[in-house]
Structures are given as C-alpha cells and as structure tokens.
Amino acid sequence: AQSVTQLGSHVSVSEGALVLLRCNYSSSVPPYLFWYVQYPNQGLQLLLKYTSAATLVKGINGFEAEFKKSETSFHLTKPSAHMSDAAEYFCAVSDGAQKLVFGQGTRLTINP
Amino acid sequence: DSGVTQTPKHLITATGQRVTLRCSPRSGDLSVYWYQQSLDQGLQFLIQYYNGEERAKGNILERFSAQQFPDLHSELNLSSLELGDSALYFCASSTRGDRGETQYFGPGTRLLVL
Numbered sequence: 642a643q644s645v646t647q648l649g650s651h652v653s654v655s656e657g658a659l660v661l662l663r664c665n666y667s668s669s670v671p672p673y674l675f676w677y678v679q680y681p682n683q684g685l686q687l688l689l690k691y692t693s694a695a696t697l698v699k700g701i702n703g704f705e706a707e708f709k710k711s712e713t714s715f716h717l718t719k720p721s722a723h724m725s726d727a728a729e730y731f732c733a734v735s736d737g738a739q740k741l742v743f744g745q746g747t748r749l750t751i752n753p
Numbered sequence: 754d755s756g757v758t759q760t761p762k763h764l765i766t767a768t769g770q771r772v773t774l775r776c777s778p779r780s781g782d783l784s785v786y787w788y789q790q791s792l793d794q795g796l797q798f799l800i801q802y803y804n805g806e807e808r809a810k811g812n813i814l815e816r817f818s819a820q821q822f823p824d825l826h827s828e829l830n831l832s833s834l835e836l837g838d839s840a841l842y843f844c845a846s847s848t849r850g851d852r853g854e855t856q857y858f859g860p861g862t863r864l865l866v867l
Contacts, residue, residue: 673853684755684843684858692853731796739852740786740809743796 643668643736647744655752660704660719662747664732667713673735674715676706679746680728688730691715702726727751756780757859759844765865771832774862776844778825782857784808784850785827787819790861791840802827803850834866 648663666672673692677685689700696708702725706717715732729748733741756779766772778785787799798811802821813819816834821827831838841863845856 675855677858684757684860685845686755686858687855690853690855733796735852739784739801739847739850739854740798740811741788741796741856742798745795 643672643734643742645732645734645742645744647730647732647747649747650745651748651750653750653752654722656724657721660717660722660726660749662717662730662732662749664706664715664717664744665713666715666732666734668734668736670736674706674708675733675735675741676700676704676715676717677731677733677743678728679731685731688717722749722751724751724753755857755859757844757846757857759842759859759862761862762860763863763865765867766834767867768834768836770834770866771830772834772864774829774831774842774844774864776827776829776846776859778827778844778846779857782846782848783825784847784854785821785825786845786847786856787813787827787829788843788845788858789840790843791837794840796843799829801850808850831864836866839864839866 644667675690676688732744758777784803799813801809819829841861845858847854
C-alpha cells in the first residue's frame, strides 16, 4: 500500500529564508505525487503535482518540488519565504486507485 | 475558490444523532470524493463516486453512507454519531476520477458532536 511520510510536523523559518518541507513516499507503482496547502479555516489548494513528465515541478506562489526516485522523495522548496506562506502543507500520493493518501502535514511558520 | 461547494459550513449536534453533509462538484466534474480530517487520524479517504456510482471505498464506517445524485451533487450521511466523529469533512471533485487527476477540494464542513 502507498504511504507518505512528512518529516517535521512543524517548520519555522525567517521571512526571506529558504523553505524546505520534506516528503518521502512509498509506492508499489509509479506514483503521482501532490503538494496541497491549507490556510486556516479553508480547504486544500493544489500547489503542484508530479505526473512523470518532468522531475522538477514548478507550482504556484513560487513553490517547486523535485521528484527523486532513488530517494523516494518529493521535497517542497521555495527560495524566499513570505509571511503569506504560513499555512499547513500536505504531501499526497495517488495510489493504484484514485484516492489520495496524505501525509500528516507540516505546519509552516514564518518569523518576521 | 475551487468551484466545489459544501454545506453547511459548521454543524453542531449530539451523540446518537444523524446528519447530512452536502457537496456540489465543480461544473463538468463527474467524480466526487469524501475525506475526513481529524487531529488523531489526519486526512483519510472515505469514499469516491463517479457519475452516480460508487467507485472506491476507504476507511468509511458502516454508520456512514454516501450517494451521488443525477445532478452530480453528493451527500454524506453520518448516523449514530459518536464524539469521535467530530472532524472536518471535505468533499473534492475531479473530471473523470482517474488516477493522477487533480482533485479540487471544497471548504469543508466542520462537525462537532457533543
């Protein structure tokens, strides 16, 4: 069965610093991988997704993620954090069916 | 705004009661998914419908049921509610319900069982 592990339930960075949110997956089939963001009291919004077209995926709001098969990782990065990036971030894998299997989430805090 | 709507936004009820959560998918989407988000279990897939038919089932309790109507809106029915059912329930939709498709999430219904 597919699974996702997000390393670090809380990450805190300074405004302008690099954001790195870690995601490792387990999948018995070539995976589809997603990053979603959840702002307080809102639903999940897609940041980006990997569907095997390119290993480096660019998303919205300056975020990108790199698929590394050898490391079974799909880490999310942003070169310079902004206060508006404070939210909870979820990595997800689409398994052999259509459902999404989510990680436990990483809460990102931005310090001024 | 994802285009997926959910009602009600908040629901407070008592143990043993029954509630119905409603979801309208994005225009043109045929597939609807239900997820539960709780502090202890995280985000868990419950069930998927495609064009009125059940397509996949996840960790959905027997006390819970869902359906998708001809106009493609979906309802999630939760009965004999327990304190542990308190959670945020999300509906998502996608075009065909195929693996790898982007799922667009609604704002959720926050259920509190007292």
